[in-house]
Each structure stands twice: as structure tokens, then as C-alpha cells.
Amino acid sequence: MASGFEGDPREHILSAAARLFEQGGFAGTSTREIAAASGLTQGSIFHYFPTKADILAELLDRTTEPAMSYVAELRNLDVSTTERLCLLNYLDALALCSGPYNEAALMYLPEARAPMFDEYWRKRQVLVDSYLALIREGVESGDFAEEDPERLNTLVCALTESSVRWFDRARHEPRETAELVARTVLRIVLRDRVDTEAVVAATIAEYGHTFAGVVPATTVPPDPR
The missing domain is CATH 1.10.10.60 (Homeodomain-like)
Structure with a gap:
């Protein structure tokens, strides 16, 4: 050393x-x-x-861990399905965009599909299923559009994950980007027209502080050289 x-x-x-x-x-x-x-x-x-693969496995796991902790905490909040989806989506997108490097984009590496990373994909599927459970709940209650829940969920997850491809750490601010993603998702899923900007802002203002401690740090370790 x-x-x-x-x-x-x-x-x-x-x-x-x-x-x-x-x-x-x-x-x-x-x-x-x-x-x-x-x-x-x-x-x-x-x-x-x-091995080098163990390094990649750790980095991949870190892209799902924050969102999974949000899912567990959201279960304890007495909020509407719309607010729950808004919070999960906002916090998920915020975590994806908050690191100093684009770790979340590593899931698109061809090597990430190797069997040695199956545990990561299992964890990621749990997160996808958590989104699906919320969307099914919203469709059944009549709050969300009368669409096939699985197709709607695929769209929501794809939109959220796409942020790792276009988010520019030199030009974009993570919280503003996460709010944009959350507003766009609500416009897609909600049956009735609402002011999504107001809904997202109010939901984050009311409940966002509950999760402040689980958003990953945006600092880089000091250069040891």
C-alpha cells in the first residue's frame, strides 16, 4: 500500500x-x-x-441496495399509492444519479450477464416486482391508467433506468433529474390529469426527509497518490 x-x-x-x-x-x-x-x-x-469479477459484483450490488432499502421503508409510510410510487421512483432515480461515477450503467456491460452475476439480477428483479406491485395497486384502485400493469411497469422501469444513459454529471443536478423522472412517470401512469410538478414537489417536501440518510454520498475518496 x-x-x-x-x-x-x-x-x-x-x-x-x-x-x-x-x-x-x-x-x-x-x-x-x-x-x-x-x-x-x-x-x-x-x-x-x-477477482476482478468480484469488484464488478460489488459495484452492481450497490446500484440496487439503496432502492431496496427505500422499498422496505416505504411500507411503513401511511401514504397513497401515487405518493408511494412517486417517492420510490424519485429516490431510485436520485440514487442512480448521485454517485461520482456512473456505476448504474455497468449493468449494461456484456459481462454483467454472466452467470456469476445472477445474484445481482435476482435482487434487481425484486425491485422491479416492487414497482409492479405498486402499479397493480394503482390500476386496481382506479388511480392509474387502465393499462396492462406489467406493460406499464416495464415502461416505468425502462424510463427510470434510462437516466443512467443521458444524465450528465457535469451538466445536470441529481435532484432536479430525479424530480423530472418522477414527474414523467406520474404523467404516464395517472389516469386523470393533475399538476405532476406540484404532486412531486409536495410529496418530496412532506416525506423526502425520511430517506435523507440513505442517499449515497457524491464525493470521491481522496487521491492516495
Whole structure:
């Protein structure tokens, strides 16, 4: 490990790998490059992560963990289905856009479909099913459009995940982007025309503070070199 190294080595490794995977892909990034970028020796990398695939697995898991914690907390809130969907969608999009690097886009890497990452896709399906349960509830209550819930859910999830492709960390602000995604989703699912900007703003103002502590930090670990 380099002298003067500060912070958690695992976080330095993950931060460096996320940036390198985003720039050069999984196959195009070596553990030697990750070690150099994180200020560690290659042997130290293997002490924390036995393989490069283990690094990617950890990064992928981190893209679903925040939203899954939101699902659990939302169950304890006495709110309408519209407010629950709004909050889940806003917080999900906010988490996707809040990291210093675009970790969520790593799910689009071809290697992410390998069997070794099946656990990540299982967790992601749990999140998709949570969205579906809310949409079915809204359709049954008459609040949401009379559409096939599964088709509506596919559209909502695709729209939310698409933010990782067009969100520009140099130009866009995460909270404004998450609000835009939430407003767009409500325009799609709600049966009646409403002021979605007002609904999103009021819902976040009323309940957003409940989840303030689970939004990931947007800082990068200090450069150890």
C-alpha cells in the first residue's frame, strides 16, 4: 500500500474500478490499472477482492441496495399509492444519479450477464416486482391508467433506468433529474390529469426527509497518490 494512504482501501478500489470500467469496459480494464488508479499494489487488490469479477459484483450490488432499502421503508409510510410510487421512483432515480461515477450503467456491460452475476439480477428483479406491485395497486384502485400493469411497469422501469444513459454529471443536478423522472412517470401512469410538478414537489417536501440518510454520498475518496 502506498505511504500516506488515507481512507478505506475497498472504497478506493471500487471508486477507481467504477471510473475505469465506465471508460474502458470490463474486459478493457486490468487489475494492474485498478491498482495504479487506487494507489494500491496489485497484491492488495486481491486481498480485498479475489477477482476482478468480484469488484464488478460489488459495484452492481450497490446500484440496487439503496432502492431496496427505500422499498422496505416505504411500507411503513401511511401514504397513497401515487405518493408511494412517486417517492420510490424519485429516490431510485436520485440514487442512480448521485454517485461520482456512473456505476448504474455497468449493468449494461456484456459481462454483467454472466452467470456469476445472477445474484445481482435476482435482487434487481425484486425491485422491479416492487414497482409492479405498486402499479397493480394503482390500476386496481382506479388511480392509474387502465393499462396492462406489467406493460406499464416495464415502461416505468425502462424510463427510470434510462437516466443512467443521458444524465450528465457535469451538466445536470441529481435532484432536479430525479424530480423530472418522477414527474414523467406520474404523467404516464395517472389516469386523470393533475399538476405532476406540484404532486412531486409536495410529496418530496412532506416525506423526502425520511430517506435523507440513505442517499449515497457524491464525493470521491481522496487521491492516495
